[in-house]
Amino acid sequence: xxxxxxxxxxxxxxxxxxxxxxxxxxxxxxxxxxxxxxxxxxxxxxxxxxxxxxxxxxxxxxxxxxxxxxxxxxxxxxxxxxxxxxxxxxxxxxxxxxxxxxxxxxxxxxxxxxxxxxxxxxxxxxxxxxxxxxxxxxxxxxxxxxxxxxxxxxxxxxxxxxxxxxxxxxxxxxxxxxxxxxxxxxxxxxxxxxxxxxxxxxxxxxxxxxxxxxxxx
Numbered sequence: 001x002x003x004x005x006x007x008x009x010x011x012x013x014x015x016x017x018x019x020x021x022x023x024x025x026x027x028x029x030x031x032x033x034x035x036x037x038x039x040x041x042x043x044x045x046x047x048x049x050x051x052x053x054x055x056x057x058x059x060x061x062x063x064x065x066x067x068x069x070x071x072x073x074x075x076x077x078x079x080x081x082x083x084x085x086x087x088x089x090x091x092x093x094x095x096x097x098x099x100x101x102x103x104x105x106x107x108x109x110x111x112x113x114x115x116x117x118x119x120x121x122x123x124x125x126x127x128x129x130x131x132x133x134x135x136x137x138x139x140x141x142x143x144x145x146x147x148x149x150x151x152x153x154x155x156x157x158x159x160x161x162x163x164x165x166x167x168x169x170x171x172x173x174x175x176x177x178x179x180x181x182x183x184x185x186x187x188x189x190x191x192x193x194x195x196x197x198x199x200x201x202x203x204x205x206x207x208x209x210x211x212x213x214x215x216x217x
Contacts, residue, residue, distance in 0.1 A: 001176045004053070004162065004184040008035040010046055012187040017050050019190075024053035026106070026128075026162070026184040028084065029060065041077055048078040056106045056126070058084035059094075067094035068101075075103045082126065084108045087115045092122045099123030106162065113147040120152065120159035128184070131175065132165035141165070142174045149179025169193045 002023040005016045008031045016022040025047050037043040040057070047055050055078070059070040067090065071083040082104045085091045095105045099122070106126035107119030111134060116127045127148060131141025148161050163175035163183040169192050175183045 001180060002053075002182045003172075003190075004056075004182055005190070006031065006164070006166070006184040006186050008032045008037050008043060008047070009187075010035075010043075010050070013047060013050050016187065016190060021190065022051070022053075024055060024182070024184075025051050026056040026084070026164070028058045028108075041074075044074070044077050044081060048080055051080075054080050054082045054104070054126075056082045056084050058108065059086075062086075062088070062090060064090045064093040064097065067091065068097050071098050071103050071105075072101070082106045084128075085124070087111075087119055092118060095119060095122040095124050108164070110144070113144050113151070116144065116148045116161075117151060120148075120157050124159055126160050126162050126182070128162040128164040130165035131163055131171060132167040134165075135167065142171075142178050145175055145180050146178035153179070 003021055004024040004026050005013055005022045006026045008027045013025060032040060044055060044057055057074050059067045061067050061070055067085060074081050074083055083098060084106045085094050086109050087107055095107060098105050104125040106128055107124040108128045110116045110127055110129045116129055119127050129144040131145060134141035145161060145163055152159060160181040163180040166172060166183055166185045166189055169189060172183045172185060
């Protein structure tokens with residue numbers, strides 16, 4: 001499984017790239033606003049210069065023609081740009097047309113297995129179930145990931161599953177076990193995955209023992 005970083009903050013992307021742990025980046029209008037990024041094209045160009053893999057950018061329009069037009073413009077920024085399309089009727093039409101144009105898409109705001117299957121059949125390259133938001137309403141988000149993974153495997157569907165709306169490290173592990181190809185995570189989740197109190201205790205003990213050994217000599 002691969003990890004993408006879910007952010008538009010350049011400094012966080014630089015940190016993750018330096019660690020060698022991410023294979024792509026996902027953004028959305030909320031993340032761009034949070035990062036204070038007003039020039040979307042320049043921000044995406046900067047991200048693409050840092051990351052070797054796909055960079056997802058979301059459309060704002062709600063009609064098929066609006067989505068396709070935005071997608072065409074965004075696709076010119078860099079060949080690795082993937083267009084995030086919302087899971088609505090017009091979105092399915094846009095995904096189909098963009099597939100025919102050779103523009104990669106990421107179907108977003110997926111909350112059911114049925115939605116994910118429809119998006120894959122329309123031609124989406126990536127399917128993003130929002131597992132955290134499902135958990136928030138007492139549904140089991142990982143069930144959607146597992147069901148989609150089983151269906152795609154059974155029927156040879158090539159769309160990749162991106163587990164999104166990750167709330168904690170166990171979501172990442174659960175997504176990997178459920179068959180997600182990718183998990184897209186905020187930096188705080190990466191940080192939580194790196195740290196463990198027993199690692200800190202062990203390191204402290206090793207250093208203390210080393211100092212003790214040096215003093216004995």
